[in-house]
Amino acid sequence: MTNKLSNVDYHSHILPQLDDGSESLEESLQMAKAAVEVGFETVIATPHYETYYYKNDREIVLQAVAVFQKAVGEAGIPLTIEPGSEVMLGPEIPDLLAENKLMTMQDKKTHLLVELPVSTCPLWVDDVIYRLQLQGITLILAHPERYLWLGRDLEWLIAKRENGMQLQGNIGSLKGKYGHGVQTRIEQLYRHGLIDLWGSDAHSVRGYQIITAP
Numbered sequence: 001m002t003n004k005l006s007n008v009d010y011h012s013h014i015l016p017q018l019d020d021g022s023e024s025l026e027e028s029l030q031m032a033k034a035a036v037e038v039g040f041e042t043v044i045a046t047p048h049y050e051t052y053y054y055k056n057d058r059e060i061v062l063q064a065v066a067v068f069q070k071a072v073g074e075a076g077i078p079l080t081i082e083p084g085s086e087v088m089l090g091p092e093i094p095d096l097l098a099e100n101k102l103m104t105m106q107d108k109k110t111h112l113l114v115e116l117p118v119s120t121c122p123l124w125v126d127d128v129i130y131r132l133q134l135q136g137i138t139l140i141l142a143h144p145e146r147y148l149w150l151g152r153d154l155e156w157l158i159a160k161r162e163n164g165m166q167l168q169g170n171i172g173s174l175k176g177k178y179g180h181g182v183q184t185r186i187e188q189l190y191r192h193g194l195i196d197l198w199g200s201d202a203h204s205v206r207g208y209q210i211i212t213a214p
């Protein structure tokens, strides 16, 4: 995994009707076409897992990926879809991982894409990260540039990264998708070589088109 853009999209809400991403199979196929047009060969589908809103567990994601990959192939779109999820961290998440309920990146059980609330940092965050790492999983923190509670201070992220966490930047952040503050943050993280991998975090066709937009 690398600090450069690659032909793998590590974060996408491309699967239909599982979360706040694609609303239909048709929209998902349009997203797949748009992903190919901007240069991706593989998309890791990462629907939200949120304990009280989106219970997209391992079985659900596996089935959805199989159905969608078939549709992508039948539509003649040269794109590989692999399973993943974007897990909202919470005190219950370590137990769910231990029970094999969560979809890890590419179902390899080595990396887990996780997110945190944007505006406030929960008190349990260090404890939960520690309990997950004790299970031997590498955590990938989604869009570190978007967490307002981190401010401009890189210390927390640097410490977590030195402790084995990887950081996934949103490509759209570089384009100002989330405003000037987030754009400045991603540029700062990128300059310091702290971004391990990139993803579109696309929730629609626009999420891919913005990558090549002027």
Ligand SMILES: [Fe+2]
Residues within 6 Å of the ligand: 011, 012, 013, 086, 142, 201
């Ligand atoms: Fe996401």
